[in-house]
Amino acid sequence: MMTLRLNKVAYCLLLCMTQSTVMVNAETFDAAFLSEGDGAAVDLSSFSRSSILPGKYIFDIYVNDKYLTNEEIVFKNHDDSVEPCLSLEELSSLGLDLTKLGEQYFDLKSCFAYKEINDLGIDVDTSKQALSISIPQAYLDKNVRGFVDPSRWDNGINSAYMNYHLSGRNTRYQGNASNSLSANVLLGANFNEWRYRGSLFVSDITGSSDVNISNNYIYKVIPAIESKLKVGELNSSGSVFSSNRYDGVQLVTDKNLMPESQQGFAPVIKGIAKSNALVTVKQGNSTIYQTSVQPGPFVIDDLYSTGSSGDLHVEVKEEDNTVSSFIVPFSSLPSLQRAGHLGYEMNLGKLKDADDLKDGLFLDGNFYYGLNNTFTVYNAVQLNTNYQALSVGVAANIGQFGAFSINTSYAKSQFENSDSEGVSTSVLYSKSLTSTGMNVSLAGYRYSSKGFYELSDVIQENSTKDNINNKKAKANITVNQSLGKYGSLYTNYYKQSYWDGSKENNFLIGYNATLKNITLGLSYSQVENDSQYLNSDKMISLNASIPINYMDDKNTLSTSYVNYSMDSDLDGNVAHRASVSGALLENKELQYSASTRVDSRDFSGNVNLNYSSSHAEYDVGYSKNGDSQTVNYSMKGGIILHEGGITFGQNVGNTSVLVSTSGVANVPLYNQRNVVTDSQGYAIVSYARPYKENTVEVDVNHLDDNLEIEKSVKKAVPTDGAIAQLTFDIKKGYKALINVKYQGKWLPFGSSVLDKDNNQASIVGDEGKIYLSGLQEKQSYQIQWGRDKSCQLDIELNDLKEGRIYYGQKDCI
Template sequence: MNYTKDGVVVRLKYNKCKTLLFLSASVGTFLFSSGSYAKEYFNPHLLETTETSVPPVDLSLFSEESVPPGEYNLDVYINGAFIDSGTIPFKLMGKGGSDDASVLPCLTIDQLKKWNVAVDNYPDLAKGSDSCANLSAIPESTIKIKMANQRLELTFPQVAMLRSARGYVPEEKWDDGINAGLLNYNLSGQTSTPRNGGASTNSQFVSLQPGINLGPWRLRNYSTYNHDDERQQWDSVYSTISRDIRALKSQLTIGESNTTAGVFDSQAFTGAQLSSDVEMLPDSMQGFAPVIRGIARSNAEVTVYQNGYNIYKTTVPPGAFEINDMYPTGSSGDLHVVVKESDGSEQSFIVPYASLAVLQRPGQMKYAVSAGKTRASDSRVKEFNFIQSSVAYGLLDSTTLYGGFQQAEDKYTNLLIGTGLNLGTIGAVSVDVSQAWAQIKKSQTAEQTDKESGQSYRIRFSKDFPQTGTDISVAGYRYSTSGYYSLDDFTDTYSSYDTDYHFYNAGRQRNRFDATLSQNTAYGSVNLSLVSEAYWDRSRTDSISVGYSNSWNNISYFMNYSYNHNVAGGSGSGATNNDSTVSLTVSVPFSIFSHNPTYSSINANYNVSGSKNGPTVHNVGLNGLAFDDNSLNWQVQEGYTSDTRKTSGNVNASYQGSKGNITGGYGYDQYNERFNYGLQGGMVAHSGGVTLSRSLNETVALVQAPGIQDAPINGQINIHTDSWGNAVVPYVRPYHENMVNLDGQQMADRDADIENVTKTVVPTRGAVVRARYQTYLGYRAMMTLSYQNKPVPFGAIVTSANDSTDGDMSKSNIVGEDGQVYLAGLQDKGVLLVKWGDGSDQQCHVNYSLNPQPNEIAIVAAPCVQ
């Protein structure tokens, strides 16, 4: 184990008897102020129970409540919060003679700045030695080291810290990651055989997302391949190169992309775009949340509740206070604020709250600027050079102004202006109006264009009513006049379709109403989704879905009604396509019948559905999870169609592996038999080779623990290191701290040791950030060392040379009682250096030879000679 000052704990784990042996040699926990340092003396001769010729151990460093000078891998905490981790040097510092010197952590001014310490307020910090900050310049500061936990704990008064929003991560910690190649792949296929004779048909679909990272630059592509018995086709959906612009808190994207949605509808284009990236902001500054203001009569504790949950707590001094770093919580309920004074008395008030996408915090701005050429999926549609910009700015506590501009050459212009309002108990609402001028073609063969102009009005609303359990997530209405053309409508008129009907009746939207609502009651939950659209070519689309769900004794059931109404105006016939469906689903967990863990993940389910234009179908089946990590998902289902009295069936399984996912299934009905299969995954090419993975998210972490094979990653389903000690964590959050943990419990049964199993990474968007672990490979041993026929002195330091991918690494260990020391990462033969003082008679070396059984700890007695 690593050198520790709090104490030495040696743990022996035998595979068969699982016996734990503990050797604890407590050297004491120390706490010292940067302003004064106690130097209590401990007489090392008190450790001697018999006369010995062994020179006494030099415990002066421990008596000074310090650690030996050197470098230590530590987690840094300031005022109880994790700040950073890394190698911290400890040096002997002080003025005058040795009695005034102490071994202290050597922290630089730049480090303290990065950790948000107000260094400019303390000029004496620069008066330290060897570029080490003079921490005694900050009054009331303390330093505490817990080497057993590998923690350096610093305490500074609040006035010595710069105030930052909760969730703030300094830009200095943002990591662009390593140069790497990436690939996501998805392969699916199906073979279908008619049951009443005929030839089988085959089809395959492949999607590939290759990418390259070079410093802060991200090159990405998305391509697809379709194949069946009649045709095959490759398509490049998009190719982009992008990077972040930190000074603007923005992303620059060049290539084939889409404009940002919100103000205008998203538009596919080829060109360049600069847009705000809200992930660069702290969590507490993302989205919209109201500013809370109040008055405290004393040093008071302010607590904020929402829907009965405590979501915020802070302490404020007497006088007026303002809380402007609330975490956004979506379209949730009002904020209940409780101010508890120092005498125990309380005052409370309510801050009405609702959220909408266009709302911004006061003083915050979100923007996007795009320029290039429109991009259509249909080659018959003409492409135009265009520019688009949008901006939203938080003007007041409850008001946001936003607007936008679109220009396509000299033939199309659109101006939009709107406002978002937090109306308190009423809800959050945004209202905008856009004016468009367009020169359109009304005939495929016409050379001249007609000028059209019109307006589009839109209102959006959201609100949560916790008293009634009602949540209106989205409710919006939009109306456009007959002369209004959106950018998509405009480009569609410049197309080469076979008939002129498309030009006169382009399916332009006249009005739209949409709503998403949920209602919780004591008797279950009701959900409503509604979309109704009407077009200027007299067609319309209506879609309604109403669902009800509840449970009884862990048996859950769900009922749903959906209605879809469409008028097909494309052919001009006005033929109506209407359909409605009613369904009921019941799920029964096997856990209600047995507490056996084998059945805990198995569910039986029944579903019946009937539609206006289709038959009534009954399905009954089983589904569940398998393996200890629930990596296998399976389903068996049998169906019956009452109208035709025919049966159908399906068997499906999917396995979520460390290097990808695989799916397969078989199904049949009265018409066909079908076999389907799929393979999804990813890979990362880096300087250490190629590491296979599950499908990659935009930003990933590459775990590197050289020589540690098949080690699980905590918090990930069935992700383990490969034979080179590499693994990919496919989902990490950009610009935020992500903890990556190797399962240290798995190391107990291995001939290996890892230094600090937890790593913190802060990747930029699209990065492949490295989480590298220092590993020590070799045997483990409990050695009893003797010097001149007596045990090596208590507190002596043992150092071994260990082979690793980084070269020779020195690992220190401390000798406990009776000369015993625990060592890891040893070769079968080697030399140990033992030191308990600076004198030549206070050092010796051990030539050792080991032959232990695999994954067991060798018990060795060895002499130490000069």
């Protein structure tokens, strides 16, 4: 049995850890201090130069004291020390503005001599695996937060894919059986910058089959105008006029092309700093932004959109620690745009629901423009042979009074036997009161004159010859009120009236609270239809959820939930439902639920299992309700066809990443639920964010012992709809701990072990011990110590003893 003597190793590590940076002056140590009694040689030259050896390491990167990313950094020998080798290209991605440097620095691929730039410094803390970069403000890139250089955008690989959902149902009722099968398939194909999308539905219900192919279109993003061009079967957005299905062309602003801090509406903050100050922006109790500013006026115009969740509190902390503050009132609505931003959508084509060409051709367009930090103006037009409509509106963030929008639409409609004209006006309002916890998320009212129709009404009446019941007035309001530790209240009211006198009313009010770990809810709802309110449903609901924590057989914390709910219609009919749910197996890939429902008339129960693998998701369920019994089953997942073959996985998002591990199977991915590479070394990471950094990481903690990876973290910036490919260099290899002698004596302590590429592979420890990983069946290493002494170590695994790691003794020649 082998043992490690830790005395020399401990002394050496202690000396290493006392060095917090890699840029240190060369120091010498008394080698005799660590020598054996027989005076065996010790080589500490590597440690006298630096606290880190040349090689590749994963470090947290901070720029001007702010965490930025986690990257692999290369360290190389330079002027008797070991320093990080960063190219200008890498520094540019971290915020250095290359345009402010002289041409002499523009060798982008080599190590950049950052010491030649005044005040630009790099500090390495090996104990924290942290690399801190200090970039003077004069050299900082002024790009807004969330900006990703377009040169990094990846159009992905040429490929085709499909998402499928296969489901079946078997029902027995009073001795009669019925079966149904169906398949929903989403189709996609990518070629360079072009994308195709479509859908297929196939059903077979007791012998009656149906096949439907729909929603087929192609599209291409046009970055120069921040827009997306679509051609095919499309839908207009319905942001002003009602949405319509049509065959044609659409050109629409693509906000994904903008940095995240420029998407959606957020105010511009202006202030004055008396000195080099720290500006902090808070919303409620949460800090949403912080930056350092120079003395004088400052402008913050890259806040992330925060919806309608309250006023902004701005604090300016000066160098002498004095703090001044002010409030920027803030509320938002969907129609609000940032100052100077133009958003638009243009639709041209033939309506899907029209019976003839005359009724079908139409034009639909809307435009939004942010005049300043307060006002946004917008207009819309919708034209058809039988319909012409125009709308104008304005939206405003009116400070402490909230946000509102108002628009008026005029429409002229031509029916078979008559014409009609009318006007419709709508108002929306939003306001958050962070001091009281109230959030009026949306309040709206719309009134339409009797002669106002929507395009869909005109098409339907001209097609069916039935008179359309057009809308008169609509009101809706949603309010949330936080009660702090006592929970929250919410309410929603909706009312729609028609010109024939009929109405629809929906009302909901509820209360939620958490008592220790128990979640409680109580709500009342009421739904009423037609003018006499003959159809009225009223319901009181009570629910509770109790988590049960336990240690599973892997000694990890697992949670199951016991749920109870009660519904009453206020006429004496009460239903009780109880259920239990949770997850099993090592990665919680098996989820289960069982429930039962009891009311005055029936008893029902059901059991469901869901298993999620790396390549598909499976569901099976059984339910019983009186004389009826039903078995449900389904399978869903995704398939990508690419140059390397066919890869099965979980659902493929519109934008995804295809991971390759150089043919190595069963490689797990970090933070991806039950995703491992297949037998060909591929895996699918779904739902990537277009034009943003998407980090993919190999889970090295669950990597097989015989696998070695040089870089476990990589990033992709796919364009919209792309399938980007990331390849990880993973090699199979073995591990060994070998005692090595040279000319009858142990190798000098601290000697360097170099691989065939002259990279540092290990360092010699006490009694010539060398730990090696990534070994092949046969491999050679060069061992160096002192200034000019070296030997060659040839290793064959057959000469060593086998265990979890190989071990034995060898001679260096």
